[in-house]
Amino acid sequence: MRSNYTDKELVEGIRNDENGALEFLYRENFHSIAYFIYNNNGTEQDAKDICQEAVILFYEKIRGNALELNCSVKTYLYSVCRRLWLKRLYYKSKFIGKIEEHDDIFSAEEHSDAEEKEKDFGRMEVSMNGLGEPCRTILEDYYVNKLSMTEICEKFGYTNADNAKNQKYKCLMRLKKMFFSAE
Amino acid sequence: MENKREQLEQIENYVSGVMSTSEKVIFETRLSADKKLADEVVAYEKLVKAFGIYANRKSVKQRLDAIHSEMQTDTTSLRPAKIRSFLSEPKVWAAAASIALVISIGTYLIMNAVSSFSSNDKSHYQELRRDIESVKSSQTRIIKELNNEKSPQPVQRQASFGGTAIAISADGYILTSYHVIKGVESIYIENKKFSRLKLKKIYTDPLLDLVIMKVDDDSFKTFGTLPFTFRKTNIELGEKVFTLGYPKQDVVFGEGYISSMNGYDGDTTSYQIAVPVNPGQSGGPLFDEQGNLVGIVSGKHTQNEGSAFAVKANYLKKTILADDSLNAKIKLPKINYLRNQGKIQMIKKMQDYVFEVKGYN
Numbered sequence: 001m002r003s004n005y006t007d008k009e010l011v012e013g014i015r016n017d018e019n020g021a022l023e024f025l026y027r028e029n030f031h032s033i034a035y036f037i038y039n040n041n042g043t044e045q046d047a048k049d050i051c052q053e054a055v056i057l058f059y060e061k062i063r064g065n066a067l068e069l070n071c072s073v074k075t076y077l078y079s080v081c082r083r084l085w086l087k088r089l090y091y092k093s094k095f096i097g098k099i100e101e102h103d104d105i106f107s108a109e110e111h112s113d114a115e116e117k118e119k120d121f122g123r124m125e126v127s128m129n130g131l132g133e134p135c136r137t138i139l140e141d142y143y144v145n146k147l148s149m150t151e152i153c154e155k156f157g158y159t160n161a162d163n164a165k166n167q168k169y170k171c172l173m174r175l176k177k178m179f180f181s182a183e
Numbered sequence: 184m185e186n187k188r189e190q191l192e193q194i195e196n197y198v199s200g201v202m203s204t205s206e207k208v209i210f211e212t213r214l215s216a217d218k219k220l221a222d223e224v225v226a227y228e229k230l231v232k233a234f235g236i237y238a239n240r241k242s243v244k245q246r247l248d249a250i251h252s253e254m255q256t257d258t259t260s261l262r263p264a265k266i267r268s269f270l271s272e273p274k275v276w277a278a279a280a281s282i283a284l285v286i287s288i289g290t291y292l293i294m295n296a297v298s299s300f301s302s303n304d305k306s307h308y309q310e311l312r313r314d315i316e317s318v319k320s321s322q323t324r325i326i327k328e329l330n331n332e333k334s335p336q337p338v339q340r341q342a343s344f345g346g347t348a349i350a351i352s353a354d355g356y357i358l359t360s361y362h363v364i365k366g367v368e369s370i371y372i373e374n375k376k377f378s379r380l381k382l383k384k385i386y387t388d389p390l391l392d393l394v395i396m397k398v399d400d401d402s403f404k405t406f407g408t409l410p411f412t413f414r415k416t417n418i419e420l421g422e423k424v425f426t427l428g429y430p431k432q433d434v435v436f437g438e439g440y441i442s443s444m445n446g447y448d449g450d451t452t453s454y455q456i457a458v459p460v461n462p463g464q465s466g467g468p469l470f471d472e473q474g475n476l477v478g479i480v481s482g483k484h485t486q487n488e489g490s491a492f493a494v495k496a497n498y499l500k501k502t503i504l505a506d507d508s509l510n511a512k513i514k515l516p517k518i519n520y521l522r523n524q525g526k527i528q529m530i531k532k533m534q535d536y537v538f539e540v541k542g543y544n
Contacts, residue, residue, distance in 0.1 A: 019246065022243070022246060022247070022250070023250050026247055026250050026251070027250065027254060030251075030254070038525075043523035043524070044522060044523045045523055048251055052244060052247045052248075052251075055247060056240050056243050056244065057241075057249070059243055060236075060239070060240075085199065117236065120229070121233065121236050121237060121240065123233065124233040124234060124236070124237040125237060125265040127236060139234070139269070140238060143231070143234055143235070143238065144235075144238035144239075144242070165188075166188070169188045169191060169192075172191070175193075175230070175234075176226070176227075176230055177231055179233065180226065180230075
């Protein structure tokens with residue numbers, strides 16, 4: 001891991017999906033975020049969850065060219081975490097104050113967009129978890145790891161590619177049903 | 184079924200853009216005519232998009248988890264230094280102060296009790312066993328005076344020696360310093376949760392100054408799951424530690440840091456700690472900030488202010504594991520349930536497993 005990145009290098013590194021940049025981002029920010037969370041009714045697990053969620057959001061935005069930073073990366077991440085955590089406390093009704101949607105960092109349109117995305121993500125997570133094996137792995141292999149049907153056929157020991165295709169089709173149908181019924 | 188599958192494959196090809204131009208034209212004509220098919224395409228797109236987000240996050244999360252666990256194995260703690268100090272909790276402080284007031288008269292006398300050492304090179308080493316007899320007699324005198332001797336006090340056998348001990352397995356194994364129970368005939372432990380339990384000696388190690396005992400009491404079944412573990416990695420110089428002990432009849436918390444990696448006169452089996460300790464705290468557990476057991480308090484320096492000693496946990500484990508028959512019997516706790524909790528909660532839970540040792544001659 002490189003010992004230092006400027007913000008610009010960091011963003012560039014994330015954009016190119018460099019492992020070192022991701023690691024630097026996480027290591028550099030975890031402590032201050034964890035500190036905030038410990039001091040606001042949170043545990044170490046909470047700190048880990050929130051910090052990872054924020055890093056993932058940041059990563060997605062950079063990769064999708066959807067972020068124009070007008071402050072330092074550290075400040076950005078910190079305010080994302082702050083918002084995520086207060087929201088979580090709010091739902092646990094431990095925080096009664098108003099979560100000011102301050103910090104010009106987030107525009108209103110960004111909010112609704114992000115919320116839609118979060119909803120979809122949540123539903124997909126529930127569906128995938130409910131899908132079970134081998135469906136989950138088959139779909140991940142095909143759509144994420146971009147394995148070919150022949151490779152999947154071999155990996156799961158189907159007699160021919162058509163059987164594997166059929167299985168994949170069934171899995172996708174089940175996922176679809178679960179995903180849209182969770183709506 | 185077959186049709187549906189074909190249709191899905193077509194949608195898939197269309198959305199992922201692998202259709203040839205002619206196929207695409209045909210498909211798009213169908214699309215504009217067939218409302219149902221168009222809906223299917225939209226649904227598919229949505230599904231794939233959500234799936235993409237899910238998969239991406241999952242893989243980034245896996246990478247972050249790896250980074251996180253790597254950070255955890257680093258020597259530095261993940262938990263930043265806490266600002267919350269014991270003294271800044273007004274309620275706790277007030278409670279402690281009031282308890283201290285009530286008991287201080289009796290206990291201050293105890294502090295002078297020192298068990299002597301024969302060898303010269305340990306002349307500045309003080310074992311922290313508490314000698315109770317002298318204090319008790321003076322206490323009875325005070326009580327008598329208070330009651331004007333109206334009612335005769337029931338005669339209760341007074342303990343001769345006191346110390347601290349810690350439970351190390353759910354089924355009743357107890358660890359304390361050897362010198363606490365040296366030359367003592369019957370040994371009892373006491374705390375709020377389990378009240379009073381009789382012990383028998385299982386294994387003694389005078390060199391390390393450790394003894395393992397087991398509860399030998401009909402009323403006892405189990406301590407339940409112990410919430411702490413032995414620390415697996417080496418502790419570092421300067422790390423924060425705390426102890427719980429019984430220099431008086433209430434549990435007392437003490438906090439400090441590892442001030443040297445070796446103990447008295449270069450003793451490699453113990454640490455030097457900067458934690459205020461007093462007679463009665465021998466055998467008390469020394470925990471790190473995450474609630475892992477790192478040592479057993481054994482003594483202090485008589486000349487240097489603020490240096491005490493604790494036997495290293497690695498050696499504790501070696502003692503326990505040295506004997507195969509013991510090793511098989513004692514099931515050390517494996518999971519630390521206290522990691523994520525604040526210090527106050529941690530102490531609250533640990534108290535149940537820290538005992539006052541009472542030895543009778």
